[in-house]
Amino acid sequence: MATKYVYSFGAGKADGKSTMKDLLGGKGAGLAEMTETGVPVPPGFTITTDVCRYYYANKQKLPKELAAQQKAALEKLQKTSKKGFGDPKNPLLVSVRSGARFSMPGMMDTILNLGINDVVVEGLAQLTNNERFAWDAYRRFIQMYGNVVGGIEKNEFEHILEGQKHRSQVKMDVELSISDLKEIVGNYKKLFEKHVGKPFPQNPLEQLEGARNAVFKSWNNPRAFTYRKLNRISDDLGTAINVQTMVFGNMGTDSGTGVGFTRNPSDGKKEFYGEYLTNAQGEDVVAGIRTPKPITEMGQEMPAVYKQLREITSKLEKHYRDIQDFEFTIEKGVLYMLQTRTGKRTAAAAVKIAVDMVKEKLISKEEALMRVEPEALDQLLHPVIDPKATPKVIAKGLPASPGAATGQVVFNSEDAVKLGESGKPVILVRQETNPDDIHGMNASRGILTARGGMTSHAAVVARGMGKSCVAGCETIRVSEVNKQFNVNGTTVKENDWITIDGSTGRVILGQVPLIEPEISGEFGIFMGWADAIRTLKVRANADIPRDARVARQFGAEGIGLCRTEHMFFAEDRLPFMQEMIVATDVDARRKALQKLLPFQKDDFKGLFKEMQGFQVTIRTLDPPLHEFLPKTREDAEALSQKIGVSVDKIMHATEELHEFNPMLGHRGCRLGITYPEITEMQVKAIISAACELATEKIKVVPEIMIPLVGNVNELKNQKAIVVRTAEETMKEYGVKVQYKVGTMIEVPRAAITSAEIAAEADFFSFGTNDLTQMTLGFSRDDAGRFIKAYIEGKIFQEDPFQTLDQTGVGKLMEWAVTQGRKVKRDLKCGICGEHGGDPASVKFCHRTGLDYVSCSPFRVPIARLAAAQAVVEGKSKKGNTYTQK
Numbered sequence: 001m002a003t004k005y006v007y008s009f010g011a012g013k014a015d016g017k018s019t020m021k022d023l024l025g026g027k028g029a030g031l032a033e034m035t036e037t038g039v040p041v042p043p044g045f046t047i048t049t050d051v052c053r054y055y056y057a058n059k060q061k062l063p064k065e066l067a068a069q070q071k072a073a074l075e076k077l078q079k080t081s082k083k084g085f086g087d088p089k090n091p092l093l094v095s096v097r098s099g100a101r102f103s104m105p106g107m108m109d110t111i112l113n114l115g116i117n118d119v120v121v122e123g124l125a126q127l128t129n130n131e132r133f134a135w136d137a138y139r140r141f142i143q144m145y146g147n148v149v150g151g152i153e154k155n156e157f158e159h160i161l162e163g164q165k166h167r168s169q170v171k172m173d174v175e176l177s178i179s180d181l182k183e184i185v186g187n188y189k190k191l192f193e194k195h196v197g198k199p200f201p202q203n204p205l206e207q208l209e210g211a212r213n214a215v216f217k218s219w220n221n222p223r224a225f226t227y228r229k230l231n232r233i234s235d236d237l238g239t240a241i242n243v244q245t246m247v248f249g250n251m252g253t254d255s256g257t258g259v260g261f262t263r264n265p266s267d268g269k270k271e272f273y274g275e276y277l278t279n280a281q282g283e284d285v286v287a288g289i290r291t292p293k294p295i296t297e298m299g300q301e302m303p304a305v306y307k308q309l310r311e312i313t314s315k316l317e318k319h320y321r322d323i324q325d326f327e328f329t330i331e332k333g334v335l336y337m338l339q340t341r342t343g344k345r346t347a348a349a350a351v352k353i354a355v356d357m358v359k360e361k362l363i364s365k366e367e368a369l370m371r372v373e374p375e376a377l378d379q380l381l382h383p384v385i386d387p388k389a390t391p392k393v394i395a396k397g398l399p400a401s402p403g404a405a406t407g408q409v410v411f412n413s414e415d416a417v418k419l420g421e422s423g424k425p426v427i428l429v430r431q432e433t434n435p436d437d438i439h440g441m442n443a444s445r446g447i448l449t450a451r452g453g454m455t456s457h458a459a460v461v462a463r464g465m466g467k468s469c470v471a472g473c474e475t476i477r478v479s480e481v482n483k484q485f486n487v488n489g490t491t492v493k494e495n496d497w498i499t500i501d502g503s504t505g506r507v508i509l510g511q512v513p514l515i516e517p518e519i520s521g522e523f524g525i526f527m528g529w530a531d532a533i534r535t536l537k538v539r540a541n542a543d544i545p546r547d548a549r550v551a552r553q554f555g556a557e558g559i560g561l562c563r564t565e566h567m568f569f570a571e572d573r574l575p576f577m578q579e580m581i582v583a584t585d586v587d588a589r590r591k592a593l594q595k596l597l598p599f600q601k602d603d604f605k606g607l608f609k610e611m612q613g614f615q616v617t618i619r620t621l622d623p624p625l626h627e628f629l630p631k632t633r634e635d636a637e638a639l640s641q642k643i644g645v646s647v648d649k650i651m652h653a654t655e656e657l658h659e660f661n662p663m664l665g666h667r668g669c670r671l672g673i674t675y676p677e678i679t680e681m682q683v684k685a686i687i688s689a690a691c692e693l694a695t696e697k698i699k700v701v702p703e704i705m706i707p708l709v710g711n712v713n714e715l716k717n718q719k720a721i722v723v724r725t726a727e728e729t730m731k732e733y734g735v736k737v738q739y740k741v742g743t744m745i746e747v748p749r750a751a752i753t754s755a756e757i758a759a760e761a762d763f764f765s766f767g768t769n770d771l772t773q774m775t776l777g778f779s780r781d782d783a784g785r786f787i788k789a790y791i792e793g794k795i796f797q798e799d800p801f802q803t804l805d806q807t808g809v810g811k812l813m814e815w816a817v818t819q820g821r822k823v824k825r826d827l828k829c830g831i832c833g834e835h836g837g838d839p840a841s842v843k844f845c846h847r848t849g850l851d852y853v854s855c856s857p858f859r860v861p862i863a864r865l866a867a868a869q870a871v872v873e874g875k876s877k878k879g880n881t882y883t884q885k
Contacts, residue, residue, distance in 0.1 A: 051238075747771075
């Protein structure tokens with residue numbers, strides 16, 4: 001049986017179903033479902049993603065069966081619409097749009113008004129009694145077709161258009177006369193022939209073939225490729241193509257077009273949200289060429305249509321049980337729905353909508369948890385403008401994507417990338433963004449545009465990226481050529497500092513203090529649901545009380561990694577640490593360590609107090625000692641004056657401690673074995689802090705962690721020092737405190753021999769940074785030079801230092817947990833590497849049976865949600881879960 005490549009929809013019937021997104025794409029599946037639910041959808045047909053995959057797998061050839069199926073679908077479309085393709089008396093014009101499995105707004109190409117030619121344009125003018133409309137439609141078609149199919153730069157068409165407006169002394173496209181439009185069409189056709197080498201095609205079937213193939217090609221254009229990479233969408237999915245009957249919003253004041261959301265996608269409020277333009281086509285709204293009107297104004301301008309639109313969109317939201325992003329056109333007072341899809345939204349909106357829909361009994365709490373991407377929560381943790389600040393507001397635009405950002409101004413995407421790569425914060429300022437700006441937007445802290453509305457390209461993409469955005473700031477005059485913008489007598493040039501507030505639309509001159517947001521309201525409710533369902537605990541990596549305080553605010557249930565070496569780099573402690581390192585005998589080392597002891601004890605007391613009885617895992621000294629010593633003779637001279645040791649002696653120690661491969665050198669437990677007095681001092685500081693707090697009736701649960709163990713005898717050696725020192729310290733204080741001794745599993749041999757090590761350990765903590773380095777044989781510091789090529793070449797799907805290598809490193813972890821718990825059933829196991837805040841890695845840890853993950857304080861909410869989603873996904877695999885369309 002031949003493969004079905006084309007699916008029709010229209011007149012209340014559709015070949016496809018909503019469940020066929022992989023085949024029909026999100027847009028095609030949505031059109032099929034809308035048709036079946038009785039929504040007024042212009043008829044058309046969908047060419048499946050199978051054809052796109054075939055196209056790329058067979059050197060841009062198409063399957064033999066496609067031509068006959070497309071012909072049959074086109075004939076059916078003509079019958080349904082009662083119009084003829086290429087018939088000047090009753091012409092059928094169509095749109096050709098891409099439609100991938102996942103929404104990729106603005107990333108691939110669209111062509112409108114296909115089917116028009118020199119003959120049809122005249123017939124269309126007579127049929128509609130609107131000659132201007134017909135020639136405007138022809139002008140738009142040649143411009144889109146010439147760009148998408150002919151590869152002609154958009155600005156070449158714009159140059160012709162602007163030239164004609166200048167000669168005719170008009171400012172707006174709608175002010176162009178019929179003769180102006182005819183002249184533009186003629187010049188557009190000359191431009192096409194000059195670039196392409198042949199006349200503009202007059203055969204509608206040839207037009208359709210060219211458009212179809214060009215849209216397939218756009219699947220791999222640079223902006224689409226970048227978008228998929230940023231959003232982790234597979235390159236192998238391919239796009240479907242939707243060929244749909246054109247309906248026209250530019251046929252007079254009783255016509256129009258618009259886009260909208262069933263709820264506010266910026267803050268999640270349950271309000272009708274969107275924009276529209278009368279006498280316009282859809283591209284005019286999203287392109288930012290004309291500033292659209294709020295959709296609520298339609299209630300006064302077209303009350304009957306507005307009422308129908310509200311009824312239909314409410315029905316669609318209840319049907320899909322999620323916020324809908326819809327497009328519509330009104331042709332001579334008749335409403336048509338062009339598409340509906342799940343609306344992209346900010347993280348704040350996603351959380352509010354999820355909570356509200358549970359209250360409205362549209363979805364369950366488990367469904368709500370699955371509606372928010374864990375990584376998106378990072379948007380809620382971005383800074384906001386300090387309310388105490390007195391900013392100099394120079395302009396105000398539309399609050400298109402919430403959060404504040406401060407940075408240096410750039411006026412094109414290339415400069416944004418260059419400045420961003422140098423580590424400087426960037427604000428990208430543009431007349432309006434377009435899909436080619438995706439890389440510059442990604443490199444920027446925020447985006448400011450002079451034109452465009454709340455549903456413009458800049459607004460939609462910024463919200464998806466979690467970037468602050470102010471759009472449609474019409475008071476600024478942007479000169480991208482001169483790299484400056486002017487507003488009310490103020491000139492802002494490239495590299496000047498500005499601050500934008502995407503929550504209010506304010507544009508502020510200079511740098512403004514920013515503060516971290518408080519987490520409460522719907523977010524607190526939502527995270528409470530996550531905490532109620534998850535079984536995996538979430539701790540934080542924190543070395544100082546301030547970080548521990550932030551971690552607790554974000555819901556951390558303890559500290560999974562305190563890196564004690566970070567405490568030694570402070571200006572008031574480093575000289576003592578250096579004095580200890582350059583010492584030539586044990587007594588001198590102990591003397592220097594005694595100076596460090598009170599600092600360490602106070603640090604630990606601060607951490608214990610902040611954690612309020614939660615476990616605190618403290619790693620003994622890990623890095624090689626040379627990292628603490630001065631690198632230059634000038635720095636050595638300064639140190640010499642502080643500690644009374646000669647410069648030559650300091651430089652000798654620096655040279656002597658130099659290592660060819662520090663990652664595999666004299667560090668971790670090897671330091672404690674070589675210099676047991678270091679371990680003694682650190683344990684004494686930990687237990688002293690615990691004892692002093694115990695006398696204040698403050699509960700403390702210290703966990704002492706020995707790093708880089710690869711042999712059980714290393715752990716035995718260090719554990720003996722820990723136990724002896726702890727007992728001596730408690731005896732001094734006359735206080736007993738509970739403590740645990742465990743180890744990091746970061747050497748592959750430790751994972752393999754985990755059964756032996758478990759006999760001596762109270763807990764395992766997987767240090768996945770080093771475990772990844774040692775298992776893959778990659779230096780994390782140097783792998784950046786080639787990891788990008790590995791991912792682009794599809795050797796790796798993800799950077800293994802960001803997302804855990806589950807089939808390699810993960811296997812070692814699974815083995816270690818299984819074997820360790822055979823020896824100790826209650827062996828506590830966790831993870832403290834950077835992967836502890838990566839959602840995919842967190843879910844792996846849940847499946848592996850770990851007790852907790854630990855991550856940076858600002859990623860704690862991400863890990864909490866990912867842990868909850870892992871539970872829901874586990875139920876789904878067992879067939880015991882919610883249903884979601």
